[in-house]
Amino acid sequence: MGLKQADKKRKSVAADPQSDDELGNGLFDGVLSASEDEDDYVPSGEEDGVGESDSEVTEGSEDEDEEEDDAEDDDAFLSDDIPSDIDGEEEMGKLVKEATELEITEPGVDPKRKETGDVEQNYRVEKDANGGERYVYEEVDPVYDSDDSDAKGPVNTIGEIPLTFYDSYPHIGYDINGKKIMRPATGDALQSLLDSIEVPKGWTGLTDVNTGNPLNLTQEELELVRRVQMGLIPNELEDPYPDTVEYFTSVEEKMPLSSAPEPKRRFLPSKNEAKQIMKLVRAIREGRILPYKPHEEREREEEEKEEVHFDLWQNEEYQEPNPMHIPAPKLPPPGYDLSYNPPQEYLPTQEEREEWENADPEDREKEYLPQQYNALRKVPAWGSLVKERFERCMDLYLAPRVRKNRLNIDPNSLLPKLPSPSELKPFPTVVQTIFRGHEGRVRSVSVDPTGVALATGGDDGTVRVWELLTGRQVWSVKLSSDEPVNTVRWRPTKDSFILAAATGEDVFMMVPTHASVTPALDQASRDVLATGFGYATHKQQQAPDGKEPPAKWARPGTKLEDEGVLIRITVRSTIKVINWHRRGDHFATVSPTGQRSSVAIHTLSKHLTQIPFRKLSGLAQTAAFHPLRPLFFVATQRTIRCYDLQKLELIKVVQPGAKWISSFDIHPGGDNLIVGSYDKRLLWHDMDLSNRPYKTMRFHGEAIRQVRYHRGGLPLFADASDDGSLQIFHGKVPNDQLENPTIVPVKMLKGHKVVNKLGVLDIDWHPREPWCVSAGADGTARLWM
């Protein structure tokens, strides 16, 4: 209450200068006269008090008065002490001033009173020109501390020294002027006891360092402390939330600031804004901006959204599948053995089961074993189903797809349609006659053009002539004691009965004796051989140019001549092959080892020998005349060359592809050729078709020694091999040029024994019948029919 009162007073003081009329109501008189009278003030408080009852105010003032009295006592007490020490009015005034200063820190002293005290000297009231009151203030003497608000009352200047040092002195220190500050008088013992018993309000128990008085808190300070403790605003009167003062709007200007007219844009919508808005609108329409939704809600919505289905194939149109596209093959449908209850025979036996279980999973033919359950409820889940599906997936995207043409046909339809062997008859099937007599191998056989006699030549150096059908030896001559008879060949005309045989470097011409040979025929034959002698001598004399003649034609000597051997032709190297021209006037000999003179063509009628090739690429193996035309064939190891004898030029080179040609024969028709080779191949050439073989046949396990066509109109040919067998083929050459020849193997004739890896060395066909004769290394010749 007291505090409130004081505040009010302070306020009233603040209001005082404004209320001129109040000041002017003669109150000052009293103030001036009686400085310490509270009653003077009361009317002002009454006048000031807004709606407050008089009694209240008076009460309050009375209360305060009491308090003030106490304080006044203190002050008086203090002032009483000090004046005793301080002399001079100035000092006194100063002291008073200090006291007023102290009032701030030391409440309880009414500031009002002090103020009024000051005011009385500060101004004087004069009458102005209008007769109104006018305050005339004194000039302020600007002394050192005239406006020093910080200057405090007697300030103790002892510094940091504790006050106890002065305990034994009557003073407690010195003020700024070096005057002693006397210790305030302490009450007597009784007073202090009373004080200690009755703790006054605001007692702190501390002593003011500067004055030595007990430091007590005033009511206001206590209130301040309380408010701070309560967390309130320390100053009760301060409004934390004052109303705003609208500085600008509250003031309405009468006139505009600018006189410029309003621009048009103020009345038009902003283009830029429209642009920005359209941007947003577009984004919303396109769904780029979605109304905000919590994340969870959005997720839920998305999940609930069904997949949109529509007719994807609404306007379907057939597309030709890409030829490179290979659709994935479908899995095969399940078979009987996959049933849960398969027929008994599909269940694996114990061995099969064990085999399956022991096999590596990759090696198993099926990835499952057939199993039987006698009820559906017993069927368990298939363990590897997921894995199988996965493997299928892998196959679908990772396996390279290759289109393989699976021939879903009967394999037998691949086989060529062969006429049955019975339709191909006749052909030789069995051995009819075995010709024994030669010691060592039989190297060569030949059937005479009439088909009654057989000539053979062997390692024992003899040439023997046999009765073909009976196997009886009718004639024999030993040509050489150390060299084998390499080849024997009849002259292919029926008007003579001449046999040519080669041993070593010699070719002998002989006329054997035989039952079928009439004396006339014999004579004719001898004549044929003899006609050339004049020529020969003539020729030999003609060419004495130092060079050795290619061959020497001579009589073999009386001993042989008696036996029927009439001519001996000696060439430079060993002759392996003799082949007659169809007319019987020429024959060709081949001696593979004779370098340049390996092939020689002899003319019987002129006893003339010519060497047609000065140079030959490769070793000559065999040579033959074309059966119809003036062509000459020479086989080297790899190729067969065909020369025109009239134009003397190379016509054709046939390349069978064999490594080493052993023999060849020309079809009587003249357009086809068979070639036998040491690398087990038998090759059929159609010379009109190509230089390469038309058919290659490999039925022999060993080298092929000799091949031969039947010359009497039967579509047969045969080959002889070192494996001891002959193979008879049906080889029909059609008359139509467009058709291909049909070749059918018909028979394998086995009978010859293999001696020293040599089997059958030579074959020859009967001129008319489907019979053939073979010469074997086992010393026999055989007639097959």
Next chain:
Amino acid sequence: MVKRNRKGESGQAKNYITRTQAVKKLQLSLPDFRKLCIWKGIYPREPRNRRKVSKSATASTTFYYTKDIQYLLHEPLLQKFRDQKVLEKKISRALGRGDVSDASRLERNAARPDKTGKPRYTLNHVIRERYPTFIDAIRDLDDCLSMLFLFANLPSTTAVPAKMIARCERLCLEFQHYLITTNSLRKSFLSIKGIYYQANIQGEDVLWLVPYKFNQRVVGDVDFRIMGTFVEFYMTLLGFVNYRLYTSIGLKYPPKFDQLKDDQGAELAAFSLEGANLATIDQAEAVTNGETEHGPDPKVQAQVDQLMLQLREESGGDTTAEETPAEDAEGEDKPSDAIDKFEPVAPGGDVLPQPSYSSNDPAQLFAPFTFFLSRETPRQSLEFILRAFGCKRIGWDSVLGEGSFTTDESDPSITHQIVDRPLVQAAMDEEAGDGEDNQTAQKLGPNHRYPGRVYVQPQWVWDSVNDEELKSPELYAPGAGLPPHLSPFVKTAQGQYDPTIPLEEQQTEAEAIDAQLEDADGQPHDEESEVENDMDIASGDEEEEEEEEDGDFGGFPGEENEASDDEDESATLERQRELEAEMAGKSVQSKKPADAKTKAKLEEKKALEKKKKQEAEDLERAKGMLSKKKRKLFEQMQYTNNKKSAEDMKLRAKRRKMEKEAAAKKNKA
């Protein structure tokens, strides 16, 4: 200036591209490339000559067609993959910066079909590209269905999200509903791997495998990411196929799906089909009292009657001259979808094949019946197959799930009950006595049967379906030994072993002779006296022969006979010689007429062997005429053929043995 041909600039070297090159060209990661290849159906190719394609190619290098990869370059999905890659990069960068909130925001934007089962892209255009026509899609449905049915039965794991499984299941059930509505299921087969179904959709046969309802074991290294990629594609494919199929028969797609029912395990019954512009088709039309519905549907009956009439008409010819024109007129009034039969009027024209009128329509096979499935039977598959073949009323025990016609086993309308449990031996005796009496009893004994009801095992359904006729239920009675369940998909080729045909009709001549000979001398010795005592009873030639043989050849040990079975020729010859010698000796001793028969048999065999030899020789000759390439091919073919025929022979031998054993058992009994 002549254009120079450099190596590696044309031909195979340009046509093929390795996988690494392809990945680089497309600027993709390998998994993305894999995905793209799976969806677009791009597969590696095998170049004719690897060396020409690439010098450094090893055996494991994968080659693609360059054109295929070029085609992939224009794929819109490629951009999606790249976007995704960018997003992943952003996420990882955000995580690297420690900006978790940003990362999670980006992560939310990322499509993770492996987690949510829903991608941000669609594969519609890919499907349209791969299958330009609907029939193409149907043709390729085999793998799709097998895969989806498998996934519908998989347990959900991190690799296989539950959503994906649910979707697979739904699509499969929708597809099954189509098959049920159109009755286009044709065949089904219970195998050890699962159940195979074959349906005919718009003239295309579709075959797929459904696993048995068990938890699938995942063995080995199965990469579910690859499978998931396939499933993603297949789900989209089947969705569109289903749509097309549903709309083609005037149904709305997707059908109404009842989540509640599905949660209770209703499966097929959780869907209700709706017409495109009609109300819901009443699926459960017969879910009232069975008594009234017991008879066949009147509409169906009318159709059947009509059909029967037609058939009779056709078969009967012109027995009733007056009736036929009237009926014809009637027929003209009603335009029908059925194909008209074309009969050649005049002889000489070619006969064109027409689809035959089958008397047993698949829609009618089970139509008149009401089934009840016991607890132990596979409900899902049975329900599907029965419904697909016309059955409308299927009841089952409530433990098998929701959606049954009745859960009451004692419902009087039930005509067939499918049981798969063994007979309990103890109850057998009682059963005969009180089966009739206890009709009213609620709880029934283990072997109790309701009268007037057919009890069959599940195989009866499958066999009936495959043979398109109701099989005799006696063979399939509960506890009975079932007849073998045969695959309906096998098409027996000429000369292949067929278990349905008696052995005598399919064995080769040589085998028959061998078997007879074996029969002759293979009889156990001790039976001899017995058989001789029963001489008068025996009437068949075979038996007679057996007896005689027993007398003469009893001394031969059984092992030797076994040896003769083998194709060891020398052994056979030796044995023959022995037999001949024996015969020669015997003919002096006894003059039984049976000797002649055996001899004849032996001679026959000899002739056969000779013929065989002759044939082999001929073959050898003919083979000689083939070129090397063709000969190789021929030999290869012969090898496979021989292998097959050896297998068949083995099967025949096994069966012969079993039949003999069975016969011996019968004789003894």
